[in-house]
Amino acid sequence: MDLNIEPIDKKKRDISKMVNELVRLNFAWWKNQGDPAIYEAFCTRLNELGSESIEVAESCFLQLNFWAKQHGYEYQRLHRFQIRLLIAEVVIDIKVNDYDYEFYLLVNDKPRRLFKNPADIEPWIENELLPSLK
Known part of the structure; x- marks a missing residue:
């Protein structure tokens, strides 16, 4: 499974793309019984989504x-x-x-x-x- 996350340009953030990535990582986490690498990627993406709120x-x-x-x-x-x-x-x-x-x-x-x-x-x-x- 490819866990590489590309940073999304903050000026052109596509929220739907970020949410889709979070959903994909959530499904991957459940399939792999709580893999810490997937959890870290999920938290990184979640932090990026809400970093400027x-x-x-x-x-x-x-x-x-x-x-x-x-x-x-x-x-x-x-x-x-x-x-x-x-x-x-x-x-x-x-x-x-x-x-x-x-x-x-x-x-x-x-x-x-x-x-x-x-x-x-x-x-x-x-x-x-x-x-x-x-």
């Missing part, structure tokens, strides 16, 4: 909230399009553009970085921003 972004923001509270930072959801993190004297605003699926990060009201993937925000804050503030 506001639901995925909201899930990342929930994880960011948990991370902030775990480290003693303050997380505020100001409204649908803005999140604020307070880390000591530093104010980090995340502006959400759900039309183009972009996330603008401002540090103390100064534009700092643009993210296309909301899951990249927390590692960037932890690994690049916080060390530069110390």
Whole structure:
């Protein structure tokens, strides 16, 4: 069975093609009694289908909230399009553009970085921003 999945061009995503691929992988998984390679291919395709949805972004923001509270930072959801993190004297605003699926990060009201993937925000804050503030 050929499990090679070709990435679908994000700009020309054909949703019906993606759903058909998911159905094909689901049938293959049942025929092969839960083959892990098929499961991994299915999850990869499913992630690609929903990678640019506001639901995925909201899930990342929930994880960011948990991370902030775990480290003693303050997380505020100001409204649908803005999140604020307070880390000591530093104010980090995340502006959400759900039309183009972009996330603008401002540090103390100064534009700092643009993210296309909301899951990249927390590692960037932890690994690049916080060390530069110390």
